[in-house]
Amino acid sequence: MPAGMPNHRVRPLIDEHRLATRVAELAAEIDRDYASSDSLVAIGVLKGSIFFFTDLVRRLAVPVAIDFFQTSSYGAGTTAGEVRIKRDIDFSIRGKDVLLVEDIVDTGWTLRTILDLFRFRGARSVKLCALLDKHEAREAEVPIDYCGFRIGRDFVVGYGLDYDERYRNLPYVGVVEFFEEEQHA
DSSP states (O other): OOTTOOSEEEEEEEOHHHHHHHHHHHHHHHHHHTTTOSOEEEEEEETTTHHHHHHHHHHOOSOOEEEEEEEEESTTOOSTTOEEEEEOOSSOOTTSEEEEEEEEESSOHHHHHHHHHHHHTTOSEEEEEEEEEOGGGOSSOOOOSEEEEEOOSOOEEBTTBOBTTBSTTOSSEEEEEEOOHHHHO
16 A cells, blocks of 8 residues: 555545434424523533534524533543543533533443533533434443434544544544555555
8 A cells, every 4th residue: 555545435424414404403402401491501522522512502592601621531441530631611510501512422431420520510400412322332321311323333533523633524424444455555
């Protein structure tokens, strides 16, 4: 394989139209559920949720404050207690309704830690809105209150999700398909 040539391709899985339709449906569900709330805070988990988060909150009719949260795991482990906060939220969520917005839920360890942290900080309620649910990969149970799409174990990119910090800007969600070098030579 020539130097610099990728050993993969991206196959579309969820197109722009399906994404836009589902995001609008999720926003309508959230509007219905939070119609009487005067303290909704939508918190996007960086970096992967950024496009989904932006599209979702722009479609909300209910009053909403926004903030962002970013984590990383220590080393290669995925067990509870190994989550490090890289960027914390800017204001108190005590007594507020929190809507955590995430791109994908796979093992569930990091999200369970974040949800527990927000409850510990005194949020009145904490719900999770995830674009993608990779349920087959789940190791820690995490309730997804608003789910965009359930997918298999495929490695996905686009619409905020990345592979080595690439493909976040794709307007669709695609599956990364890896291939042997001789197929590309």
